[in-house]
Amino acid sequence: MQKSAVLSVALSVCASVAAQAGQLGSPVDLQFIAGYDGTVQRYVQMLPTGFDPTDSHDVLIALHGHGSDRWQYATNTRDECRGARDVAGNHNMIFISPDYRASTSWMGPAAEADVVQLIGLLKSQHNVRNVILCGASMGGASSLIFTALHPDLVDGVCSSNGTANMMEYNNPSFTSAIAASYGGTKAQVPEQYTMRSPELFPGQFTMPVAFTVGGNDTVVPPDSVRRLAAELQTLGLSDVLMIDRPTGGHSTSYADTVAGLEFVMNAVPEPATMGLLGLGLAALIARKPRSR
Template structure:
């Protein structure tokens, strides 16, 4: 308990030291107001080139999850971003039940474009946990030209076979799987392994019943066969979460391999 209190105090101090801004923007898709949180690194210099890490929250949460939460996935991505001087961005991407539908996709592409107009952006990395890990895989499959690396924590790679959160996905995608089979397929990374030419790290848990690991493990096998730069951290006794250490290892792999490719 004492360690948790100390960690919370240190994190609060780090937020005060970091330049954190809650940013509103008008969606070019439908004119609605949307939001994301941006944290600039302590080493930020406006005229220097910086990499960006965009973190996608899980189902039922919003843009503040990866900014404030102390769980391993959130703290791990924040710490790696801080260590490497990355601009850290956490969008609502249509908030609590997004599942990276068409509107969320458009918002994130717009955010990336806006960041490149405001800053000297070198590379854009994406990550996320659970629904956010799925969102990272979906966005990379749809827009590989925008993404330098992917870190998917407890996500899913096949939304056609996946049966959970059906109401949320129907609302996000605009119809059911039987009504929009192509929409569900094009947002399922397993069908588009050839798009993943960038480094990618994936974590899964063998006892995860919320987001079962099988589709991601099949994607990993395809990527390995194609000799892609892929790291799979599978914990056979793990559930629907990724530890701080595994989160850091996954994200560090993506950054290291992306740098080695340049």
């Protein structure tokens, strides 16, 4: 299906998604002991109403912005957060909002290790089908960083108003927090900034990807994400959607949030049934596109 057609379909379902919202249960505050350093790390989980643990479910992991924590995506009414919850509810997804070393994460080594551990924990507790990442601002950058570092753990990603190049990103409001998270400045640990610059590793993005950016965003300028999206479209490795609002700022509307996530959900493959074998072996499960 042409990307423009997919976008039209995604936009048309926004009203339907909003109408069907409220399909997630109440947020539950949970914790685990981080293998990285033994600290207590917290995350919020919201299960779909009528949750049946014997059924398989997709998981949406929503990564908060700078200065926030796990509760931002779980309870905040801003468009990016509300849209993510509504899409998760509409698709009967398990909704997860982690601290990932709140409040100034930027997907540094500790946050990265926590998300890897959390995905493993979720897969041990639930019958997980696909893992989708989303986030806005720092969360948008972090979702791309984690996906580039661990493409084997991510089945789709939607990034809003993030950066795709931490070597290039230079907002003085955040440089000290980023340095603390990465273990030093760009001059001190350049390898950390390089490996956390997804634009430099486009070949890692073989899963469906959606981006939203604003042309007037001065907090996290859109240029690196525009370049990454263009490169992914050139490579043809994955389904890619770019929602670029030339007059937009550092925010994404409800409609665009839903459109991006619905694009990813429609493009993520579903496991094909292998009932003839009856083995239940992950290595023998074929993949097929979702019906659109």
